[in-house]
Amino acid sequence: MFRGYNLWISIGTLVAVTIILFTQFIWANIPEFIPGVSAKLGNIFFNISMSYIVSYIFYVIVAYLPEKQKKAHLRKEIQNSKESILRDFNQVISYMEKSSGVTLNNKQVTEFDIKNMLGKIHPYSAAPVVTWSNGLVVNLTWNDYLLTHIKEITEKVNNIFIFIPFMDATLIASFNKIHKCSFFKVGNTLFTTPMKNKNLSAFGKDFYEYYSLVKSIEQ
Secondary structure (H helix, E strand, O other): OOOOHHHHHHHHHHHHHHHHHHHHHOHHHOOOOOOOHHHHHHHHHHHHHHHHHHHHHHHHHHHHHHHHHHHHHHHHHHHHHHHHHHHHHHHHHHHHHHHHOOOOOOOOOOHHHHHHHHOOOOOOOEEEEEEEEOOEEEEEEHHHHHHHHHHHHHHHHHHHHHHHHHOOHHHHHHHHHHHOOHHHHHHHHHOOOOOOOOOOHHHHHHHHHHHHHHHHHHO
């Protein structure tokens, strides 16, 4: 139930309970060597222990339980944000597979597989994604779709960083790597300028890095 600092507080409470039981059922029956002194010491130990236990109960009700509930809520928020990122990423992969006709083996994906898939997608061909523009439903190009994806994932990762004090260090490092991955840096530049590329294979290495990083948080 308790760890670290809370564990020592709990141990202190156990000691206090032990002292109370000892003073009430054992100490009281021990003959006094100095009349009146043993009784006074027993009362002192008893009162200190009772004060500690009352403080402990107050701490659990006022601090520990609310903090535990808060952390549980935040962990759920972190998990929801993580799952949202994974859903968005897996959707991109699904659309890429659909547009390229290449199906990835998720357990053994290599950089070559990624380049092969991207090599069959023209940056200005229509992605299987629609959006509203001037009251009309229009298809996004792959160029626009990937740029939108980068911006959305960047925003979601930034939102996750709000919860850093409550996150596992490994998970923080993984999200930080995603946030700084080369695909985002390159994409934010190249997807906003006209390209003469006939396919997306030039982004293969960068996207493979991104792919690997996302898969690392999926486990």
